Amino acid sequence: MSELLGFRAVEAGYGEARVLHGIDLAVGENERVAILGRNGVGKSTVVNTFLGVARLRAGEVRFRGAPQRSLQHFTAARAGVAVVLQGRHIIPNLTVRENLLLGAAVRRPGAWNLEGVFELFPVLRERADTPGTALSGGQQQMLAIGRALMANPALLVLDEPSEGLAPVIVDELAVVLRRLADGGTGLLLIEQNFGLVRRVAERYYALSKGQIVDQGRLADLSLAKLKEHVAV
Amino acid sequence: MLLQTLNGLVYGGLLYILAVGLVLIFGLRRVVNFAHGSLFMVGAYVGYAIATHFGNFWLGLVVSVVVLAVLGVFLDAVVFRPLQREDPIVTVLVTFGILLVLEDAVRTIWGKDFLSLKPPAALAGTVQILGESFPTYRLFVIALAAAVAIGLSLWLRMSRIGLFVRASSVDRTTTAILGVNTDRVSVLVVAAAGVSGRVSAPVLALSPCMGRLILIDSFIVVVVGGLGSFSGAFFAALIIGQLHNFGVVYLPWAATMIPFLLMVGILIWRPSGFAGQHV
Amino acid sequence: MAETFAIEGGGLTRRYGGFTALDAVDLAVPDGEIRGLIGPNGAGKSTLIDVLSGRADDWQGSVRLRGADISRLSAQQRRRSGLARSFQRTNVFPELAVREQLEVASWRAETPNVDEVLHEMGLAAIAHMRAADVSYGDRRRLDLALALIGRPTVLLLDEPAAGLSMKESMALAELLRDLASRWKVTVLLVEHDMDVVFSICHRITVLHLGRVLAEGTPAEIRSIPEVVTAYLGSAVE
Amino acid sequence: MSRQAESSALAAAPPGAAPARWTWSVLAAALAAGALLPQVVTSTLAITLLTQAVIGGILATAVGLLIRQAGLVSFGHAAFFGLAGYFIALPARHGLWPAEVSIVLAVAAPTLLAFLLGLVIVRIPGVAFSMLTLAIGQAFHEFALRAREITGGEDGFAISLPRALYGVPTEIFQRPQSMFVIAWVALVVILFGLHLLTRTRFGRVTAAIRENEERARFLGYQTVVPRALVFALSALIGAVAGTLFALYNAFVSPEMLHWSLSGSALIMAIVGGTKLLWGPALGGVVFFFFKDLAGDLTEHWPAMIGLTLIVVTVALPLGIGGALVRLLQRLRPAGGRTHG
Amino acid sequence: QETIKIGVPTALSGTYADLGNQAKRAVEFAVNEVNAKGGIGGRKLEVKVLDTEAKPDVARKQAEKLALEGYKILTGTIASGEGLAMAPMLERWDALYVVTINKADALTGANCVPRVFRVNHPDEQDAAIVRPWLGTRKETKWAIVAADIAWGRNSGKSFAAAAKANGKELVGEFYPAFGTNDFAPYIQQVKNSGAQGVWIALAGRDAINFATQAKQFGLLDSTFVAGVSFVTDNTVKTLGDTSKGIWGIINYSSTLDTPANKRFVEAWKKAYNGDEPTNFEGETYIGMQVIIQAIERAKSAKPLDVARAMSGGTFDTLYGKSQIRAADHQMVQPNYFGYVGAQGGKLRPIITTTFAADQATPPPSGECKMPKL
Numbered sequence A: 001m002s003e004l005l006g007f008r009a010v011e012a013g014y015g016e017a018r019v020l021h022g023i024d025l026a027v028g029e030n031e032r033v034a035i036l037g038r039n040g041v042g043k044s045t046v047v048n049t050f051l052g053v054a055r056l057r058a059g060e061v062r063f064r065g066a067p068q069r070s071l072q073h074f075t076a077a078r079a080g081v082a083v084v085l086q087g088r089h090i091i092p093n094l095t096v097r098e099n100l101l102l103g104a105a106v107r108r109p110g111a112w113n114l115e116g117v118f119e120l121f122p123v124l125r126e127r128a129d130t131p132g133t134a135l136s137g138g139q140q141q142m143l144a145i146g147r148a149l150m151a152n153p154a155l156l157v158l159d160e161p162s163e164g165l166a167p168v169i170v171d172e173l174a175v176v177l178r179r180l181a182d183g184g185t186g187l188l189l190i191e192q193n194f195g196l197v198r199r200v201a202e203r204y205y206a207l208s209k210g211q212i213v214d215q216g217r218l219a220d221l222s223l224a225k226l227k228e229h230v231a232v
Numbered sequence B: 001m002l003l004q005t006l007n008g009l010v011y012g013g014l015l016y017i018l019a020v021g022l023v024l025i026f027g028l029r030r031v032v033n034f035a036h037g038s039l040f041m042v043g044a045y046v047g048y049a050i051a052t053h054f055g056n057f058w059l060g061l062v063v064s065v066v067v068l069a070v071l072g073v074f075l076d077a078v079v080f081r082p083l084q085r086e087d088p089i090v091t092v093l094v095t096f097g098i099l100l101v102l103e104d105a106v107r108t109i110w111g112k113d114f115l116s117l118k119p120p121a122a123l124a125g126t127v128q129i130l131g132e133s134f135p136t137y138r139l140f141v142i143a144l145a146a147a148v149a150i151g152l153s154l155w156l157r158m159s160r161i162g163l164f165v166r167a168s169s170v171d172r173t174t175t176a177i178l179g180v181n182t183d184r185v186s187v188l189v190v191a192a193a194g195v196s197g198r199v200s201a202p203v204l205a206l207s208p209c210m211g212r213l214i215l216i217d218s219f220i221v222v223v224v225g226g227l228g229s230f231s232g233a234f235f236a237a238l239i240i241g242q243l244h245n246f247g248v249v250y251l252p253w254a255a256t257m258i259p260f261l262l263m264v265g266i267l268i269w270r271p272s273g274f275a276g277q278h279v
Numbered sequence C: 001m002a003e004t005f006a007i008e009g010g011g012l013t014r015r016y017g018g019f020t021a022l023d024a025v026d027l028a029v030p031d032g033e034i035r036g037l038i039g040p041n042g043a044g045k046s047t048l049i050d051v052l053s054g055r056a057d058d059w060q061g062s063v064r065l066r067g068a069d070i071s072r073l074s075a076q077q078r079r080r081s082g083l084a085r086s087f088q089r090t091n092v093f094p095e096l097a098v099r100e101q102l103e104v105a106s107w108r109a110e111t112p113n114v115d116e117v118l119h120e121m122g123l124a125a126i127a128h129m130r131a132a133d134v135s136y137g138d139r140r141r142l143d144l145a146l147a148l149i150g151r152p153t154v155l156l157l158d159e160p161a162a163g164l165s166m167k168e169s170m171a172l173a174e175l176l177r178d179l180a181s182r183w184k185v186t187v188l189l190v191e192h193d194m195d196v197v198f199s200i201c202h203r204i205t206v207l208h209l210g211r212v213l214a215e216g217t218p219a220e221i222r223s224i225p226e227v228v229t230a231y232l233g234s235a236v237e
Numbered sequence D: 001m002s003r004q005a006e007s008s009a010l011a012a013a014p015p016g017a018a019p020a021r022w023t024w025s026v027l028a029a030a031l032a033a034g035a036l037l038p039q040v041v042t043s044t045l046a047i048t049l050l051t052q053a054v055i056g057g058i059l060a061t062a063v064g065l066l067i068r069q070a071g072l073v074s075f076g077h078a079a080f081f082g083l084a085g086y087f088i089a090l091p092a093r094h095g096l097w098p099a100e101v102s103i104v105l106a107v108a109a110p111t112l113l114a115f116l117l118g119l120v121i122v123r124i125p126g127v128a129f130s131m132l133t134l135a136i137g138q139a140f141h142e143f144a145l146r147a148r149e150i151t152g153g154e155d156g157f158a159i160s161l162p163r164a165l166y167g168v169p170t171e172i173f174q175r176p177q178s179m180f181v182i183a184w185v186a187l188v189v190i191l192f193g194l195h196l197l198t199r200t201r202f203g204r205v206t207a208a209i210r211e212n213e214e215r216a217r218f219l220g221y222q223t224v225v226p227r228a229l230v231f232a233l234s235a236l237i238g239a240v241a242g243t244l245f246a247l248y249n250a251f252v253s254p255e256m257l258h259w260s261l262s263g264s265a266l267i268m269a270i271v272g273g274t275k276l277l278w279g280p281a282l283g284g285v286v287f288f289f290f291k292d293l294a295g296d297l298t299e300h301w302p303a304m305i306g307l308t309l310i311v312v313t314v315a316l317p318l319g320i321g322g323a324l325v326r327l328l329q330r331l332r333p334a335g336g337r338t339h340g
Numbered sequence E: 001q002e003t004i005k006i007g008v009p010t011a012l013s014g015t016y017a018d019l020g021n022q023a024k025r026a027v028e029f030a031v032n033e034v035n036a037k038g039g040i041g042g043r044k045l046e047v048k049v050l051d052t053e054a055k056p057d058v059a060r061k062q063a064e065k066l067a068l069e070g071y072k073i074l075t076g077t078i079a080s081g082e083g084l085a086m087a088p089m090l091e092r093w094d095a096l097y098v099v100t101i102n103k104a105d106a107l108t109g110a111n112c113v114p115r116v117f118r119v120n121h122p123d124e125q126d127a128a129i130v131r132p133w134l135g136t137r138k139e140t141k142w143a144i145v146a147a148d149i150a151w152g153r154n155s156g157k158s159f160a161a162a163a164k165a166n167g168k169e170l171v172g173e174f175y176p177a178f179g180t181n182d183f184a185p186y187i188q189q190v191k192n193s194g195a196q197g198v199w200i201a202l203a204g205r206d207a208i209n210f211a212t213q214a215k216q217f218g219l220l221d222s223t224f225v226a227g228v229s230f231v232t233d234n235t236v237k238t239l240g241d242t243s244k245g246i247w248g249i250i251n252y253s254s255t256l257d258t259p260a261n262k263r264f265v266e267a268w269k270k271a272y273n274g275d276e277p278t279n280f281e282g283e284t285y286i287g288m289q290v291i292i293q294a295i296e297r298a299k300s301a302k303p304l305d306v307a308r309a310m311s312g313g314t315f316d317t318l319y320g321k322s323q324i325r326a327a328d329h330q331m332v333q334p335n336y337f338g339y340v341g342a343q344g345g346k347l348r349p350i351i352t353t354t355f356a357a358d359q360a361t362p363p364p365s366g367e368c369k370m371p372k373l
C-alpha cells in the first residue's frame, strides 16, 4: 500500500504562533482515516499546512511519497488530493455549475462528473444556474463536497463535511464515502459527528494541543479513550 | 447627430479597451492599478518608436503588444505576486510607484516633448457617412473595441481559463486549492491588460503623462460598471463616451463634470455599480 | 388575540426572483419556550430567521415581539427591543479581541454581562485573542456569545452547534436550557444536530419547501413518517 | 497571514483604560520639543520646510484616521483642505466678512459638509467609496477652475489678510519660526485628541463597525451616523491643515483641491503606517522631506520616489511607523507599547 | 569670488515638462555663454533648477527654497498661476523674478509688484495684433476653439472683439476643458458651424491632440486655421506635416532677422547639435540677457540693485533694443504673425508680418499701481 499523504515531524502555524508540534501521520491508498479532536486543537491546521495556507516551520510534508519543497496552494490538488474546506468556501460570482466545473480544474480520470454529482445531490441540478452563494447553508456544503468529487481525487480530505447537513443527507454522505473508499479513493475525514466517523473511517488519529496523542483502529477505540479525545 | 454618436463610440471604445485592463487586474489582484495608465503610455511610445523607425504601423502594434506582455509579466512577478497577501491599499501605493518610474523612464528615453503618430496609410483617410467625412481610423477603433468586448466576454464565459480567471478574481486561495495555478492565470491577465491601451496613439498625443490623464476616466468606467465586471465596464464606457460627446455639445459648461456626476448618481443608487454583486 | 407570544410571525413570505423560499409561514412561540426549527437543507429556516430578525429586505407578512408589531423596525431597533440572533455563517469582528467585541455589544444592552457570557461560553481563555486567530469552533461560539450579551428576551439561533465537538454541543444544549429558565429567554433554534434538538426543545416546527410541514412535541415529530424519511433518517434510531 | 499576527501586535491599547500618566508626559514633552525647535534650528529654510512638512502631516493624519477608524480610503481629502483655503480667501477677496469669521468657517464648513456627504456615501464600500470621494473632490476642483469670476480660476490668487487676526499679528502666521510652533501644537493636540478618542466608546464602536457593519447592526447599533461622524472628524482635521496652509502661504489655487494632493496625502498616510495613530503624521513629514531631497538631488526625482515607494511598501507593508514599533518591541520585548 | 546664483523653479515633470525643459536649456545656455567669457565682472554664474510640477503651491515652495539658498534671481517659471503665487513673496525672500513664459496680464497689471519683470508677450500684446491682422483676411465666418482656462478665455474674448471690429461673423465659440483627450465633438461642431476660419487658443498637448484629430476629420484642409501659442516650434516638430499651413501669432522665431538673433541661433545650434532654439527658448534667453545686463549695470547681484537697474532700463535683446517700462515692468517689444511652412528644407513657423514694438505693445493698463523700489 503506497502512501498518499504523509507528515513527518511537522511543525506549523500562523505568523509567529505555532499550532502543530511535531505531527506524524500517513494516509495510504484505499485507507479511511479520521482525525479526532476538540475545537481548536489544530485539525484544520493539518489541512492548512499541506495546502500552504498555514506556514510549515519544520518537518516534511509528502504527497505520494515525494517530499514537497515548497507548498503552493495548488500542489495538493495536482498530487490528486481534493479538499472540502471547513466553512465551504463557495466562489460567490460563479454559478453552481461553474463551481463544480472549477472542481475539475485538475482532474484525474474517474467516474465522477457533473451528472454524477447531480445524481448524488439532486438539488444542485435544480439550482445549477443560480450563484453558488445563493444556496442555503447545507446546500452549499453539498456543493463543496460535489466540487471536491469532481476532481476524482486519489485522496479526499473532508474538514467537517457534515456541518449544516440534514441528518438524512449525512446518512447518504456516509454511504457515498464508503462507496468511494471501496473504489480505491483514500479518505481523510475530520469530523465532530462521531456517527459519521464510525460509519466511514477505519483508522484514527487523535489530536490534542497540536500533537497526536493517540492513534489506532477505530474498532479498537475504547469508550474511555473516545471520551478523552472527542469528549463525547 | 449620427456622427456625434459615432464619436461617442470612439471615445467610449478607447475607454473600454483601457478599462478592460483595469478590470482584469482589479478582478485578479484586487489592485486598483495606477500603473495601468503608464503601461498604456509605454505601449504607445514603443509602438511609436517602432512605427517611425521601420515605417510600419502594424509592426509597431505587434511589437508593443509583445513588450507590454513582457512588462506585465515582469510586474506581476516582481510586484503583484509578492504583495498579494497585503492590504490592497498598500499595493496601490506600489502601482503608483511604478507609474512614477515608468513616466520618468519614458521621459528620459523619448524626451519631454509631445509626439504624435499618424494612423497607418490604409486607415488614414476618411469615409463618407451621410455626406460627411469621418476618419477611417476612428471606425477601426470602434470595431476593435467591439471585437475586444465580444471576444473577451466569450473567452471569459466559455473557456476553461475564463472560468479560472473569474474564480480567482473573487477567491484566489480557494481557486488555487482547487488546483488552478493562479499565478500563471494572472500573468496572462496582466499581460493582456498591458496591451489594451496601445490602440489610441493615433488619436492622442504622446506624452509621458498621457496615461495619467485618461486614467481617471477609465477608473470611472470601471467603478460605474461594477468593479470586476466586463459587461458593466462595456456599458459604462458606452454611456460615458456618449455623455462626453453630447455633454460637450449641449451642456458645455458641465461637460467635464458629467462623468463624475454620473458616477456619484449610480453609486448612490447601486453601491456596487451596474453589474457588481459584491465589491 | 388572547394570548401574546414572545415572537410571532404571520404569513411570512420571501421570494428570490421566481423562487419562493418562504411561503406564508405562520409561527408563534410562547414565552419561555425553546422551539426547534428543523427541516431539510434549503427548507427556508435561515430565511425565516432573517425575516424575523430584520435581515431580509424584501418580504411580506408581519412580525410581532411580545405582541408589538415590529415588522417595520430595522435590525438594530429589533435588537434593542430584545430580539437577538446568531448566524449560520459566522459573523464576528475579525480584528477585534474576543472580549472587546463582547464589550462593544454590551454597551447597547441594559444588562451588560460580558464576564458572564465569556464564562458561560467558555471563551474566557481566549478573551484576548483576535477573532481572526481563533479556531472555527471558537469563532462559532463567539458568534453565539455576541447574541447572548444583554440577556435578550428572544434568541434566534441558526445552527449554533455546527462545528462544535459533541461534548460541546451537549454543553451548549444544557446552557440553552439553563438560560431559558434563568433568563426567561425564548429560543427559536435551528439545528441539524438532533441530539441537541430532541433533548432541549419543548416543541418543534418542521419546515419543508418553505412551508410548515408539522409542529409538535419532539415525540410527536419523531413519529411522523414524512419527517423521518424527508429529514431525520438514521437520526431517530 | 503573518501580517495579521504582526498587526495585532500594533492593535489598540486595552479597552476603556484611562490614559496612563505616561501619555500626559509624552504630550508635555512633544509640546516642549516643538516650542524649542525653532530656537535650536536657526536655518530659516529648514524651519519653513519643517512647517510645511508638519502641515502635510496633519493632512495625512486626517486621511489615516479615516482608514484606521472607518476602513474607508479617501481619494478626495484635498477637497476639505482646499475648501478651508477658499473659505479664508474668498470672503477676503470679495469683502464679505471679517477674516476671523472666515477662519472659523474654514474649519466648520468642510466638517459639516463632510458629515452630510458622509450620511450618503459611507454606505458605499471599498474602492467605490474612494472613487466617490475622488469625484466629489474633483467637483470642487472643477468648480474652482470654472467659476473664474469668483475664484480667479486656475491661477488662484493671493489672500489679503488683515494686519492682525484675533488680536495676534498676522505676521505670526507667516513667519516660519512662529508658524512652525503653531502647526506643531496643532498636530500634537490632534494626535492626542485622537488618542483619547480611540479609547472612548465612540472609538470602539466605530472600530467594530469598520470590522463588520452588518453584525454591528444586529447588535443594535445605527451604523451610518457614526461613520459619517468619523468622516466629518477626518474632514475637520483636513480643514485645519488647509487653514494653516492658507494662512501661511497667503495664497490659494485650485491645486489645493486637486486629486493629486489627495493622492499624496494617502501616500503619506500609508507610508507612515495607518495602523498607528501617529503613523500618517510621521509619513507626512518623512515623505515631504524625502521629496524635497530627491528634488534637490535629481531631475529624476519622480522615479526616485517611485522606486522608494515600491521598496518601502514591499519591505515595510506596515509602514515606517509599524516598522519602528516592531524594532522597538524587538529591542525592548517587555515594554514595547504604542500609542493606541 | 562669490558666484551669482540664478534660480529656475520650473516644470520638470507633468504636462508642462516640455516647456520646463526648454526654459532650463535656455538659462543654461546663457549661463555657459557668460561663464565662458569669464562671468560678469569676474563672477561666475551658477544655476539651480527645481521642479515646480507647474503647480502654484509647489512653485512657491521651490522658489522660497531657492531664494533661501541664495538663488535670489528667479526666472523660467511656466504657468501664470505659479508666477502669481511667487510674486507677493518676493519682498519677503528678498528675491527677484523675471517672467519669460507666464502670459497672464495680471502679473504686469492688477497684481504687479516691484520685483517682477516681464520680457515675454502677455495676452494683451497678442490681442493687440489680432485686430490688424484679421483685417487682412478674406474669411468672413469664424469660429473660436480655446482652452477653458484664463488664457484661452482671454484670447477668445479678444478675438471676438477683433472680429467684431473687422466686421467678421462669429459662428461658434468652443471652450474645451484643459487636458481634453477627444476633441471630436468640438471639431464636428466647428465643421457644422460653416466657419471659414478657426481661431485656436490651445497649447501643448491640447494643441497637438486637436490638430491631429482635426487633420483626420479633414478640418485642417477645408478650413483656414490660425491661433495663438499654436504655431510654436514644438507643436510643429511634433505634428510634422499636419501643422503645415496653420497660421498664428509668433512671439519669437529663430528666423528673426536681427544680428543679435543670428549670432544667438548660430551659437545655439553649435551647442545643441543643430537644433534651432524654440520660441520659449528664445524668450527665456532674452530674459537672461536682461538679467545679465542689469547685473552689469548695477555692478551688483543683489536683487534690489538689479531690480532698480531693470526698471525703466533699455537692453540689447534678440529683438534689438527693448525697454522695460518703469510703470508696469513690461518689456516693450515687437510681435509677429506667420504660418507653418517649409524653409531651408525644414518645416517651421515663418514670419510674414511684423508688428513694431509701438503697435504691438499697448500702453500700461493703469491697473498696475507700481510702488517704488
Ligand SMILES: Nc1ncnc2c1ncn2[C@@H]1O[C@H](COP(=O)(O)OP(=O)(O)OP(=O)(O)O)[C@@H](O)[C@H]1O
Pocket (backbone or CB within 6 Å): A014, A017, A019, A037, A038, A039, A040, A041, A042, A043, A044, A045, A046, A086, C132, C133, C134, C135, C136, C137, C138, C163, D001
Ligand atoms: N488564521 C489563523 N491565524 C492565527 N491563528 C489561527 C488561525 N487559524 C487558527 N488559528 C489558531 O490555531 C489553533 C488551531 O486552529 P484549527 O482551526 O486548526 O483548530 P481545529 O482543530 O480545526 O478546530 P475546530 O474544530 O474549531 O475547527 C487555534 O488555537 C487557533 O486559535
Ligand SMILES: Nc1ncnc2c1ncn2[C@@H]1O[C@H](COP(=O)(O)OP(=O)(O)OP(=O)(O)O)[C@@H](O)[C@H]1O
Pocket (backbone or CB within 6 Å): A127, A130, A133, A134, A135, A136, A137, A138, A139, A164, C016, C019, C021, C039, C040, C041, C042, C043, C044, C045, C046, C047, C048, C088
Ligand atoms: N440570495 C438567494 N437567492 C436565491 N435563492 C436563495 C437565496 N438565499 C437562499 N435561497 C434559497 O432559499 C431556500 C431557503 O434557504 P435557507 O437558507 O433559508 O435554507 P435553510 O432552511 O436555512 O437550509 P440549511 O439547513 O441548508 O441552512 C434555499 O433553497 C436557497 O437556495
Ligand SMILES: [Mg+2]
Pocket (backbone or CB within 6 Å): A043, A044, A045, A086, A159, C135, C136, C137
Ligand atoms: Mg477546524
Ligand SMILES: [Mg+2]
Pocket (backbone or CB within 6 Å): A136, A137, A138, C045, C046, C047, C088, C158
Ligand atoms: Mg440555514
